[in-house]
Amino acid sequence: MSQPHAPGTPDESAGRDERPRPQYGEYAPEGWTWQPPTGEQTSDPAPQMAAPPVRPAGDAAAASAREGRPERRGDRIATIALLVIGLFGAIYNALLLNLLPSVATETFRQTAEILGTELPARDFVPGPQVPTLILVGTIVQLALWVIALAWSVRRLRARRLAFWVPPVAGAVAFVVFYVIMTQILLSDPEYARVLMGPGA
Numbered sequence: 001m002s003q004p005h006a007p008g009t010p011d012e013s014a015g016r017d018e019r020p021r022p023q024y025g026e027y028a029p030e031g032w033t034w035q036p037p038t039g040e041q042t043s044d045p046a047p048q049m050a051a052p053p054v055r056p057a058g059d060a061a062a063a064s065a066r067e068g069r070p071e072r073r074g075d076r077i078a079t080i081a082l083l084v085i086g087l088f089g090a091i092y093n094a095l096l097l098n099l100l101p102s103v104a105t106e107t108f109r110q111t112a113e114i115l116g117t118e119l120p121a122r123d124f125v126p127g128p129q130v131p132t133l134i135l136v137g138t139i140v141q142l143a144l145w146v147i148a149l150a151w152s153v154r155r156l157r158a159r160r161l162a163f164w165v166p167p168v169a170g171a172v173a174f175v176v177f178y179v180i181m182t183q184i185l186l187s188d189p190e191y192a193r194v195l196m197g198p199g200a
Contacts, residue, residue, distance in 0.1 A: 070159070072161065083166050093137075093173060093177045094142065097137045100181060101124065126184065130184050130187050141176070141177065144173045145173070148166050
């Protein structure tokens with residue numbers, strides 16, 4: 001049973017607001033908007049989750065194609081072995097081009113004795129363009145090997161056959177070596193006459 005309210009005693013329910021709690025400025029005066037204090041930063045009440053990085057369609061297709069190919073262990077071993085052989089070949093060709101002017105006379109004499117051809121009347125005298133030819137030949141020999149290495153690694157990572165790349169680069173290097181060697185030997189008119197034959 002409830003007790004009657006005594007006179008002079010404040011009624012607790014008289015000062016209590018029976019309205020529901022306001023939400024997001026529901027009871028704010030018309031036209032009033034809240035602004036954060038200057039210098040304070042507010043955080044996003046509902047931060048968005050970071051979206052996972054989207055892989056380009058081309059990369060996904062390449063990865064899928066690579067995973068679908070079998071790994072060729074024999075091809076990998078053969079490619080590495082051929083690259084090592086090719087490196088020694090490139091270094092040998094570069095050194096031989098640098099030594100060619102000093103050994104050209106003896107080489108001609110040995111060749112003439114074997115083939116029974118004419119001997120040059122004097123020692124080999126390299127022309128003024130020979131240092132440039134040697135530099136170009138050396139750079140090309142080493143550059144071809146670097147290209148073969150990069151191309152082979154790329155094909156191995158993609159699980160494609162790569163053993164044929166070093167021999168192709170080696171064949172190109174062989175042609176370049178003999179073209180430059182011939183140009184070096186032809187830089188001496190006397191040796192050019194012997195190389196080209198009597199009618200040259």
